[in-house]
Amino acid sequence: MLFAVAIAGVGTAGLGTAGATPASAAVPTGSVRAPIALGSAGTFAILAQTGVTDVYASAVNGNVGASPITGAAIHLSCDEVQTGIIYTVDAAGPACAVTDPAYLNTVVGDMGIAYQDAVSRDQADAIDLGAGEIGGLTLNPGLYQWNTGVTISSDVTLTGGPNDVFIFQVAGNISEAGAKQVTLAGGVQAKNVFWQTAGSVSIGTAAHFEGVVLSKSLIAVKTGATVNGRLLSQTAVTLQMNAVTQPAL
Template identity: 55%
Template sequence: MILKRLLPISFVAFAALMTGCSKVQLNDLTPSQTLNNETTPAGSLPVVKLGLSGEYAILSKTGVTNVYKSSVVGDVGSSPITGAAILVTCPEVVGTIFSVDAAGPACKVTDATRLTSSVLDMQAAYTDAAGRVNPDFLDLGAGSIGGKTLTPGLYKFTSALLIPTDITIAGGPNDVWIFQVDGTLTMSDAVRITLAGGAQAKNIFWQASEAVTLGTTSHFEGIILSQTGINLRTGATINGRLLAQTAVTLQMSEVTQP
């Protein structure tokens, strides 16, 4: 009789113990873990969808100027301006050069319809990036972020942004960074962006309402969405994409799509 009374009590205690263990296990999960062991970063931003514009290393609306010899790995296109405004030469591009008409480099492919859609997608991507709300960081460093390590999130700068010394962008391969710049974006000469922890350039978006300038021999990481021009000074390099709503200027520069 005593045994019969003890059994239910023991079962209840065991169930309570197991429930408590389950709670501990769930609570011990880091924000980036899920029960099926997949990685889903907590609070991760949705990427900016580039559409067709994401198939270019360089896409502009008013041309691509160039000081020989530059190097572009990826497609190049400009629209609605004539192909005569695309001044990179065929040997400088590992990819396809798209033009709206018969003008332009000898190796170009004429496809005005594709370019029109690509530019519309570029503008939509810019609007998406600029329209993100509730930034994780507001006017970090008062608009001067040299020497900093930047974790994933939405960064908003209410005026110009300067990168005067080296910075690191650190996070996992699925993490996303969006930088909203209400002004110019300038990287000083010989400054570098370094990726750490598996961060990928394809998940880093720099949206600037005014001109973007990458200094002499500097190195940049990420996708630039500029409402005006993007200027790479002598020897500047980028692992990313140059998507400009006016012109892109290269000066013996290297552009490699991620």
């Protein structure tokens, strides 16, 4: 069952000229899905396997960890992690870090389990919606699948209630343009929004992003961008003067 969502700049009879009456793109009315179980990874704002780099100063509210890479690969300073703990596998990390390789091994394992859970979800409500371009859309809860990458070139809204779940399965990269917004409406909570990608993630300069990212590759947050969610990467996370706040469980 589908309903219509307007995309600015597209005419009612197809592709129109700028300023024409917006047309409609069919998106699912929504479905009920169980959230992805993050396990212990759900206590981290930033988690990576090959490192966390930063252009000073960022503000992180939540735990930060990297494993199995040495703690020296975490370049955040202690004052940038405003709430939460930096966890490392050895004493080579920031001075304030807690060394706990066994715990991090469990956390990274849970991240991998969560990623596979997201990948395995089936019976998608929409496949290849917008040919990968979701900018300008208002999306309802459910499972969305793309065999390509996903681009957010203009603001996108996720609407629903506080218990509604969004799962985005992306075979390629996720790219959000600079100064664009992922917005939650109707009580949707960032903890219930999951972006799983087999590629990399780029959050543009001064953009805002919502939700839990489960990435097989690099998560790059560009200058001044903000994130309300979790950045969980099987490679690295790079920050540039960002604000990253983990949502409540």
